[in-house]
Amino acid sequence: MKYTATYDLMESVRNTNEWLGASVQAFASYPLFALSMNPMLPMMAAWGKVTERSFARMVAKPDWGIRSVVGPDGQDHLVDEKVVVERPFGNLVQFFVRRRAPMARRILLVAPMSGHYATLLRSTVASLLPDADVWVTDWHNARDIPVSAGKFDVEDYTLYIADFLRELGPDTHVIAICQPVPLVLAATAWLAAEDPDAQPRSLTLMGGPVDPDAAATEVTDFGRRVTMGQLEQTMIQRVGFKYKGAGRLVYPGLLQLAGFISMNAERHSGAFTEQILREARGEASDHDAHNRFYDEYLAVMDMTAEFYLSTVERIFKNREIARNVFAVKGKRVDIGAITRVAVKIVEGEKDDISAPGQCLAALDLLTGLPESKKARHLEPGAGHYGIFAGKSWRLNIRPLVLDFIDANSAAPRPERKPAKAVTPIRLASA
Structure with a gap:
């Protein structure tokens, strides 16, 4: 049960943050507060919206979203x-x-x-x-x-x-x-x-x-520093009772995501801070560059x-x-x-x-x-x-x-011209 407890603990933390974000957004968006000029209220609502979306995406498989192609x-x-x-x-x-x-x-x-x-x-x-x-x-x-x-x-x-x-x-x-x-x-x-x-x-x-x-x-x-025994003890967990794979030993996606983010923590922190500010100013949208990237990046699998x-x-x-x-x-x-x-x-x-x-x-x-x-x-x-x-x-x-x-095809296409590498244009510094 040790491995199951740690898996369910991580899922509980994720679920709690998702709920907290949704709750803060709902509270700060209460109609009565519209009479207040306090700038903290839109900031709270923005924080809640970004937080709720981010933690919800961690357990949702993204859609391919490829609807059509031009022939x-x-x-x-x-x-x-x-x-x-x-x-x-x-x-x-x-x-x-x-x-x-x-x-x-x-x-x-x-x-x-x-x-x-x-x-x-x-x-x-x-x-x-x-x-x-x-x-x-x-x-x-x-x-x-x-x-x-x-x-x-x-x-x-x-x-x-x-x-x-x-x-x-x-x-x-x-x-x-x-x-x-x-x-x-x-x-x-x-x-x-x-x-x-x-x-x-x-x-x-x-x-x-x-x-x-x-x-x-x-x-x-990292692979050279740690032993297989250390990996098994620290990285492997058993799927909790919420999912069909209950009892299966896995390397959890949430643990992998924590590793991804820690490699560039400062950059990710800055990106989320900027997104909260854009939400507060009304400049963000469901399909802006931040959401397009992080909807995919945060969606992880075991x-x-x-x-x-x-x-x-x-x-x-x-x-x-x-x-x-x-x-x-x-x-x-x-x-x-x-x-x-x-x-x-x-x-x-x-x-x-x-x-x-x-x-x-x-x-x-x-x-x-x-x-x-x-x-x-x-x-x-x-x-x-x-x-x-x-x-x-x-x-x-x-x-x-x-x-x-x-x-290297059965029937090569001689009419296609070989591609040439494009050299990026570099602007001279002033």
């Missing part, structure tokens, strides 16, 4: 989310565009399972949909998965990816972002040995920890304890992927078995989560792949999120990735 005919085409493969721990979801013929590009976006929902890739999906058919791995919140569904660790994750690729077929192009990069590499190597015809045509690996020792970050330093612990131990501490000794079902997965899948590495120059070099290490493991099928790109000035959701993605990386996909 080549200039018309809007409605977009449906279709579950192609349904599994206990995650689904394969297609963004099906109505009244549009199948596209030549078939892209599987492998979303991270690192505390946030797959909707973190919303802007990435939306930017690819006009030019490709897009599928995404939609991982489930572990708190909502009954204990009867069994375990889910890094080996299970790898097999899920392999099964999704079997479902989509060999004309698929994979884009893996952050956490799944080493396991997508392992899944492809697994297919190379077990089911070669199911391998994708290309892998685009973006900002992932293939070799955490290649470049130190705060994340890798990971199964075995997935979290096996990731830290096998990927970060033991470096099983980096040393090419990773095994699935007791059978070693040889990355060198990949001989025909083109691989492109994308890194951000200022990535402080998976620093440049960690993802690039994948190319050294691909000993059986010709150099002509290897590519790399280091985006100047880009941070971790910028490489898949920011200006760097929109202006530089997305065109380069589409060119890479076209160059």
Whole structure:
């Protein structure tokens, strides 16, 4: 019961703050107070509104919100989310565009399972949909998965990816972002040995920890400092009685969120202070920049304890992927078995989560792949999120990735001109 008590304590704190924010907002907005000129009343109402919204978002899965896409005919085409493969721990979801013929590009976006929902890739999906058919791995919140569904660790994750690729077929192009990069590499190597015809045509690996020792970050330093016993005692909790997964051992999303915020506490504190002031002045809105960002950022999900612990131990501490000794079902997965899948590495120059070099290490493991099928790109000035959701993605990386996909498709598109990297304009200081 010890682990359940701590889980329910965190949920109680969150629930209390949500209630407190709503109560303060309601109290400070009481009509009688409109006769008062005291500036503290609108400030109280603003604080309550921001607080209530923030704590409520922590347990709500965001909506994809992709309603339509403009087709080549200039018309809007409605977009449906279709579950192609349904599994206990995650689904394969297609963004099906109505009244549009199948596209030549078939892209599987492998979303991270690192505390946030797959909707973190919303802007990435939306930017690819006009030019490709897009599928995404939609991982489930572990708190909502009954204990009867069994375990889910890094080996299970790898097999899920392999099964999704079997479902989509060999004309698929994979884009893996952050956490799944080493396991997508392992899944492809697994297919190379077990089911070669199911391998994708290309892998685009973006900002992932293939070799955490290649470049130190705060994340890798943390993994090196703590022991597995310390992690299990301090990070693992048992889902409380409020959710379907009651009794399941998890790494709670709320605990992960606390870690995220602590890494940039001053910046987040300033952002919320500014938002409260905007609310008090009547300048904020439901869909302003602050709410769009934090509605997604604050929405966190629990990971199964075995997935979290096996990731830290096998990927970060033991470096099983980096040393090419990773095994699935007791059978070693040889990355060198990949001989025909083109691989492109994308890194951000200022990535402080998976620093440049960690993802690039994948190319050294691909000993059986010709150099002509290897590519790399280091985006100047880009941070971790910028490489898949920011200006760097929109202006530089997305065109380069589409060119890479076209160059390694069954029917390349010669009419598309190669993209050129856009150099940011720098203003001279006065």
